[in-house]
Amino acid sequence: xxxxxxxxxxxxxxxxxxxxxxxxxxxxxxxxxxxxxxxxxxxxxxxxxxxxxxxxxxxxxxxxxxxxxxxxxxxxxxxxxxxxxxxxxxxxxxxxxxxxxxx
Numbered sequence: 181x182x183x184x185x186x187x188x189x190x191x192x193x194x195x196x197x198x199x200x201x202x203x204x205x206x207x208x209x210x211x212x213x214x215x216x217x218x219x220x221x222x223x224x225x226x227x228x229x230x231x232x233x234x235x236x237x238x239x240x241x242x243x244x245x246x247x248x249x250x251x252x253x254x255x256x257x258x259x260x261x262x263x264x265x266x267x268x269x270x271x272x273x274x275x276x277x278x279x280x281x282x283x
Contacts, residue, residue, distance in 0.1 A: 182256075186222045193218040193225035223249040 184188055197214050200206040206214070218225040234245035 183222060183226070186225075187221055189225045189229070190218055193228040194227060 194215060196213060196220065197206065201208075201211045214228065218228050220265045233244050235245050236242045
């Protein structure tokens with residue numbers, strides 16, 4: 181996932197924290213900890229907005245046992261040949277190969 185506006189992600193997470201606190205679902209000490217975490221780390225802000233369980237709970241055969249988030253800031257230039265999508269991503273294109281037949 182690419183985040184173009186870290187401030188917007190942070191603000192959305194802070195808004196959700198504020199909403200939960202206003203509803204009485206978040207004690208003050210937890211609120212302060214959550215606000216600090218989402219302010220200092222974009223991954224924490226994203227994790228506060230996106231529940232990994234919700235992402236896969238409807239997929240048959242999938243049981244989420246653990247989830248984690250991490251972020252890395254990079255300099256991205258979409259016009260650079262170094263950023264050719266699909267290159268060196270570990271995936272191979274098998275569309276041109278003959279199908280394997282069992283026999």
